[in-house]
Amino acid sequence: MNGHFATKGDAPTQAQYEHGVQVVDEDKEFNSKITSYLQVTDVAEAGFNYHLISVFGSQSTGKSTLLNHLFGTEFNVMSEAERRQTTKGIWMSKNKRGSMADNILVMDVEGTDGRERGEDQDFERKSALFALATSEVLIVNIWEHQVGLYQGANMGLLKTVFEVNLQLFLKDKQSTPRSLLFFVIRDHIGHTPLANLRNTLIQDLTKIWSSISKPQGLDGSRIEDYFDFAFAALPHKILQPDKFVSEVGNLGKRFVSGSRSSNNKNEHGQQELDGGVFLPEYHRRIPADGFSVYAQGVWDQIVNNKDLDLPTQQELLAQFRCDEIAREVLVGFDEAIGPLEEKQAEASRVGKPLVLADLGNTGRTTREKCVKAFETQASRYHKAVYARKRTELEGKIDQRLKTLYHGQLIAAHKSGVTTFSDAVSGAVKTGQKSGGAYEFAEIVESEKTKTLERFKKEAQGLAIPGVAWSNFKSQYALFEKELDEVSSRLRKEEMRRLAIRVERWVKSRLADSIGLEFNKLGSGRGGNGAPETGEKPETEKDLWDRIWNVFVSVVKEAEGRFVERAKSFEASEDEVEVGLWRLRRKSWVALRERIDEEVMEGNILLKLRENFEDKFRYDEAGVPRIWRPADDIEGIYTRARESTLTLIPLLSRFRLAATYAPPDLPDFIGTQPSGVEPEDEDDLTPIGGVDEEDGKSLEEEMTVLSEGKRQDLVVRFKKTADGVYVEAKRSAIGGVAQ
Ligand code: GDP
Numbered sequence: 001m002n003g004h005f006a007t008k009g010d011a012p013t014q015a016q017y018e019h020g021v022q023v024v025d026e027d028k029e030f031n032s033k034i035t036s037y038l039q040v041t042d043v044a045e046a047g048f049n050y051h052l053i054s055v056f057g058s059q060s061t062g063k064s065t066l067l068n069h070l071f072g073t074e075f076n077v078m079s080e081a082e083r084r085q086t087t088k089g090i091w092m093s094k095n096k097r098g099s100m101a102d103n104i105l106v107m108d109v110e111g112t113d114g115r116e117r118g119e120d121q122d123f124e125r126k127s128a129l130f131a132l133a134t135s136e137v138l139i140v141n142i143w144e145h146q147v148g149l150y151q152g153a154n155m156g157l158l159k160t161v162f163e164v165n166l167q168l169f170l171k172d173k174q175s176t177p178r179s180l181l182f183f184v185i186r187d188h189i190g191h192t193p194l195a196n197l198r199n200t201l202i203q204d205l206t207k208i209w210s211s212i213s214k215p216q217g218l219d220g221s222r223i224e225d226y227f228d229f230a231f232a233a234l235p236h237k238i239l240q241p242d243k244f245v246s247e248v249g250n251l252g253k254r255f256v257s258g259s260r261s262s263n264n265k266n267e268h269g270q271q272e273l274d275g276g277v278f279l280p281e282y283h284r285r286i287p288a289d290g291f292s293v294y295a296q297g298v299w300d301q302i303v304n305n306k307d308l309d310l311p312t313q314q315e316l317l318a319q320f321r322c323d324e325i326a327r328e329v330l331v332g333f334d335e336a337i338g339p340l341e342e343k344q345a346e347a348s349r350v351g352k353p354l355v356l357a358d359l360g361n362t363g364r365t366t367r368e369k370c371v372k373a374f375e376t377q378a379s380r381y382h383k384a385v386y387a388r389k390r391t392e393l394e395g396k397i398d399q400r401l402k403t404l405y406h407g408q409l410i411a412a413h414k415s416g417v418t419t420f421s422d423a424v425s426g427a428v429k430t431g432q433k434s435g436g437a438y439e440f441a442e443i444v445e446s447e448k449t450k451t452l453e454r455f456k457k458e459a460q461g462l463a464i465p466g467v468a469w470s471n472f473k474s475q476y477a478l479f480e481k482e483l484d485e486v487s488s489r490l491r492k493e494e495m496r497r498l499a500i501r502v503e504r505w506v507k508s509r510l511a512d513s514i515g516l517e518f519n520k521l522g523s524g525r526g527g528n529g530a531p532e533t534g535e536k537p538e539t540e541k542d543l544w545d546r547i548w549n550v551f552v553s554v555v556k557e558a559e560g561r562f563v564e565r566a567k568s569f570e571a572s573e574d575e576v577e578v579g580l581w582r583l584r585r586k587s588w589v590a591l592r593e594r595i596d597e598e599v600m601e602g603n604i605l606l607k608l609r610e611n612f613e614d615k616f617r618y619d620e621a622g623v624p625r626i627w628r629p630a631d632d633i634e635g636i637y638t639r640a641r642e643s644t645l646t647l648i649p650l651l652s653r654f655r656l657a658a659t660y661a662p663p664d665l666p667d668f669i670g671t672q673p674s675g676v677e678p679e680d681e682d683d684l685t686p687i688g689g690v691d692e693e694d695g696k697s698l699e700e701e702m703t704v705l706s707e708g709k710r711q712d713l714v715v716r717f718k719k720t721a722d723g724v725y726v727e728a729k730r731s732a733i734g735g736v737a738q
């Protein structure tokens with residue numbers, strides 16, 4: 001996640017920074033481009049793996065020259081001819097020499113001219129504060145001949161450094177960072193050994209320390225509590241150029257990581273550095289990518305003469321940088337998750353549920369990557385701020401994932417319900433095609449298991465370990481509930497289909513049996529009743545009893561089939577009861593329709609004619625009559641006609657022979673069960689005497705032929721009978737004539 005440091009387009013290049021970068025210009029303005037310099041020089045990504053060195057000393061003491069030789073930098077130096085001050089403000093450049101510690105940044109601070117006062121002293125103090133707030137090592141550049149000149153300009157500078165140091169770290173009680181004061185003694189002639197020079201300097205420093213006014217509570221503090229010291233001497237650059245170069249080379253070797261050696265104490269009781277100058281305790285712990293913001297904040301405080309409160313600066317920096325890093329990290333999140341959010345939004349706009357493939361994995365890894373990237377960079381900053389900002393970032397990420405995941409489960413829910421209901425219907429259809437041998441309950445159960453498993457997999461796939469909101473048990477429960485509702489709806493439909501099948505079966509059975517009963521009417525010879533006796537044959541008298549009995553037994557059988565099948569797919573008691581009630585009603589209506597068909601004008605007239613002809617044309621023994629003129633054609637005709645005519649009132653009403661009353665239809669159908677729902681009644685025909693509000697009585701329900709139809713039928717039948725009679729008469733005469 002270092003993407004945001006990548007240089008783009010017309011970004012600055014190394015060449016533009018030949019002389020380093022000016023951190024603070026001569027008007028005390030801070031340069032906001034420091035970050036870009038750190039990016040170009042690859043320091044910005046270094047985290048804590050960088051070092052800051054500042055150089056101090058009077059003007060024109062060869063500071064810039066020293067830095068350039070030591071670190072290969074190209075700070076401006078005074079030309080021998082002009083002798084004007086060159087370094088203005090504070091410059092910074094990255095070390096260009098190898099075999100030193102990584103990422104050494106060197107700050108060349110405008111020197112003070114001992115002869116000038118006022119403005120200069122103000123800047124001196126401000127730059128000292130700035131250097132101390134940021135640097136691990138302060139190089140103090142000093143001529144050999146100045147050593148021991150306690151009143152000299154350098155001592156004034158050191159006094160300032162000590163004072164601002166106390167002021168600076170007063171607030172920072174926990175860390176009290178130390179710094180290294182590295183004295184580089186220039187134009188060392190060699191008469192006085194370095195050890196002696198060092199002793200003199202340490203004595204002077206101790207004197208200065210005791211002379212400065214210390215804040216309350218720090219009266220007893222010692223200089224060693226804040227500073228370590230190191231010393232080096234260099235020969236005259238112009239007089240001994242070769243030696244100067246080789247000594248600078250030796251000096252350079254010390255700019256590596258170091259440690260404190262415990263058995264190497266000098267005569268002042270101080271521990272000496274063991275080689276390298278960079279001790280971890282000197283580091284200001286400002287991550288490189290936050291250095292620019294931090295330095296600017298520090299400088300603003302200094303310039304405005306505010307109390308410099310480093311812990312607060314570090315908190316502010318942490319807030320600023322954590323926000324920046326979070327924004328960067330969210331760009332990556334957007335790239336991965338944004339398109340998915342759009343797809344989902346589009347699908348929901350057009351109302352098509354879309355289950356995004358592999359969403360759980362994408363979400364989880366993206367979340368992990370983002371948080372990890374944030375952690376890598378931001379955790380270097382102020383711990384409490386980092387923790388808070390991390391929670392904030394997780395909140396933002398989770399809010400979006402949460403919305404996305406909920407959408408995903410809604411889609412999975414919708415498509416799951418559709419798939420389930422389609423699969424059940426499909427299996428039922430296949431079952432029906434292959435002869436109806438399918439177990440509805442089993443189909444529902446197996447499809448439900450499959451569908452639930454799929455949903456569960458999706459929901460579990462979305463889970464993020466240790467993240468409470470990513471538990472979707474309640475969505476799963478909701479989905480299961482809906483599947484149960486769909487199952488019960490499908491079962492109702494299956495019940496309907498079953499009811500239709502059973503009703504069809506009832507109809508076809510009734511068509512056969514009832515047709516058979518009515519056909520018997522056509523034969524006037526049936527049974528043992530002779531037309532002459534006036535008694536109706538058995539087949540005619542108990543017509544309705546037989547029809548009722550056939551009806552009842554067909555319905556009973558149908559009920560048996562219905563119950564058996566409904567039980568097999570686990571219909572409830574209520575559902576079965578309602579189904580049977582509907583079946584009985586529909587069966588009755590079917591019977592009534594069948595009867596109406598039988599007594600339709602043409603049909604019934606034909607039957608009466610057949611009945612009559614049988615009685616008229618055949619004798620008691622069932623032998624066809626050959627009419628002769630002497631026969632009592634008229635008498636036989638009259639008896640046969642009257643006998644058939646008695647059928648008409650019999651056919652007009654559905655009555656049982658024993659009671660001479662209609663069958664107890666209301667009892668047969670039974671009272672309406674409590675489980676009947678409005679849609680169960682939708683396709684029901686009202687039945688007289690059963691449905692009270694219908695206004696039709698049972699008597700009316702049982703009326704097969706209305707009075708008008710009856711009379712009409714009598715007239716038509718008589719005409720038909722008359723026709724047969726005339727024909728018989730003619731054939732009798734004709735038979736004689738032949
Ligand atoms: P700065 O103002 O401290 O940065 O000093 P400069 O590096 O600009 O040098 C000021 C002058 O001192 C230049 O003319 C240098 O040539 C000269 N100079 C540089 N190094 C040495 C040295 O080691 N000894 C002496 N005597 N002069 C030096």
Ligand code: MG
Nearest residue numbers: 063064076087
């Ligand atoms: Mg200079």
